[in-house]
Amino acid sequence: MKDVRSAEILCVGTELLLGDIINTNASYISRRLAALGIPVYRQAVVGDNPERMRQAIAESFSRSDCLILTGGLGPTCDDITKEMVSEYLGLELELNEEALERMKSYFSSTGRTMTKNNEKQAMSPRGARVLQNDWGTAPGFVIERDDKTAILLPGPPIELEPMWRERVEPYLFERSDSVIVSKNIYILGMGESAVEEKLHDMMMELTNPTVAPYAGNGECRVRVSARAKDAETASRMCDDLIAEIRKTEVGEFIYGIDVDSMENALVLSLREKGLTLACAESCTGGLIAKRITDISGSSQVFLGGCVTYACSAKEKLVGVSHETLEKYGAVSEQTAREMARGVRLALGADIGIATTGIAGPGGGTPEQPVGTVYIAVSTAEGEEVKLLTLSPKRSREFIRICAATNAMKLALNT
């Protein structure tokens, strides 16, 4: 069995070309392949169109020995991925009884009745390895023909991702001769081009490990990747380089390594310290609580919070004084301070954080333009308030995300 040297990803679906859905499968598969040391040279999307699918399949196989296809395995009549790949590889489709049985039992287990059109999903290219789908109805397939490998997976990410982890990776592991280990350095407070300038020489000179900065949602992430025979060696190579980066001016802005996100870094740190958190949100409107509770197990450290969107809510839920709101306004250092303290006391938490500001697009004034946000943290020792002045040109979403991330950073540093 030859090793997979490179792969291409072909996502099938007119809904992708119409922009009705975002292609998260390509990024998911690419990320997992990188970890296996299998480079992806091309991602492509075509519609459920026989002619264009034929062309794309042929093109991909002309460049890569492994083609991963997603989508078009479903029950509807315009799902033709399996048919097109079988045609290209010269294989016939036959009914797979086992797959059919599994599909029937899946439907009954989810209390639904299987419609006739679903049976189409149990047709299998002759000689293909069927990848059982425990998360949906359409099974996947691995087809090996000569030196070509086609891997077919269902389109819904909720099925594709577990299928990839539990069906495809065990198969690919044997076939990969080296691994890439990547570690991510999480940075808040220094922009991408500034980070890039500080690390420019490293980026230019190094080939293994490599350094690459990425920006997003007001944060910067530096990805360090090393390739080696085994994961231990590659991991050590990354650690050594990260130690170097910590010594640069970037160092002071690093808030974690492989922490995935600020919310995850915060939950991990609170769990370590044995502290509890509560939040009072105005302009972020529940985003902080949502991001923290995205993390399974956050209930150990997160007691809850208040979304005090209206002024009345600020008084009723977290006891901001009417005078403060009258005198300083809802978007003020004083209100942020009282919100953080109020929610901490209301819930008996060790730490309270708060946000109040103008997310836009409306509501800005010359004195307080869109992007003006006060964030506060409160502990038994007292309160700390910080003013963020984000560009009014930024979107409502961006301003809310930045405000939430920075507020969590305040709690992280407590």
Added chain:
Amino acid sequence: MKDVRSAEILCVGTELLLGDIINTNASYISRRLAALGIPVYRQAVVGDNPERMRQAIAESFSRSDCLILTGGLGPTCDDITKEMVSEYLGLELELNEEALERMKSYFSSTGRTMTKNNEKQAMSPRGARVLQNDWGTAPGFVIERDDKTAILLPGPPIELEPMWRERVEPYLFERSDSVIVSKNIYILGMGESAVEEKLHDMMMELTNPTVAPYAGNGECRVRVSARAKDAETASRMCDDLIAEIRKTEVGEFIYGIDVDSMENALVLSLREKGLTLACAESCTGGLIAKRITDISGSSQVFLGGCVTYACSAKEKLVGVSHETLEKYGAVSEQTAREMARGVRLALGADIGIATTGIAGPGGGTPEQPVGTVYIAVSTAEGEEVKLLTLSPKRSREFIRICAATNAMKLALNT
């Protein structure tokens, strides 16, 4: 000037091939092109690699007369999109003073100092139309050569999307000879394959307008698209078909047309009715409040809410009685009922909604498996509670999204 008959999208960036970021640009551009009646036959992603970029550019132009490229216009040395396209079209790059000045003023307006490497972004292919970037530093370009058009846009969606709306569309509008109008029917409570079966004949027989169902996050959406010379005609064609669909079994599950999302449908309806809303969230942990406040102007109808994640928070913030929690537990009809009423009274809102359940992956029991969620709505007339039993195989994220969407639906129907 010839009309753009079809387009391809080429997104450039090694970070896309490594799966470090999700390609939202391809879906955004595709969606906007569809509305202009310009079909997209292919989306592709390549890395910042000269050889592979050359190949991809040549391939695309062999199929389509318009190629839209995103990314690789930035300041870093591996940003080479502009260079590769200019090479293919045989154009030289020259410094664009105007673009340079704009970039300098952008930096000062956002209070940052422009690093030297940024100047690279002001280089322009000879004869190209420069697309001013008021949302970032890198300008875009439209290059017309013979019958080929290349449109280059910066990669960050926060820059690309306004650039598309305000720079590219005015340019493309003149060039399109027909429009596609699409309308989306939002459905909750009936699955995709069931919807597809009910509408199967329409899907098969109709070519203009067309019908296509999509599933996602526990909802189903049916997209109706019509092509005509003018928007009014196409719009009327869509409306007639939607009227037909309302008469089918799907009809009763429709909650809106072009409402974008359940949260938007809810905010619009509350604004119409002049009602205010408050929410108490346990398993959704702020997701409802976050989704509602994603909508600019939601402050008119949304007063705020409580994230009562811990049991103590349920008592302290929304007055769930200790006895109820003791006797029935945090995940119970009674608790959901008291949460909805409690938050409504606490904030003096017209409507209160609540969620309490087990989002998983941990926390499930034989009696209450992961996916068990109680949702409640409270008004002056009283409370209504509904039990959702989602598949324990579903992800934490999916269960939280479904719970939030269904809770908002309860409020929408009030």
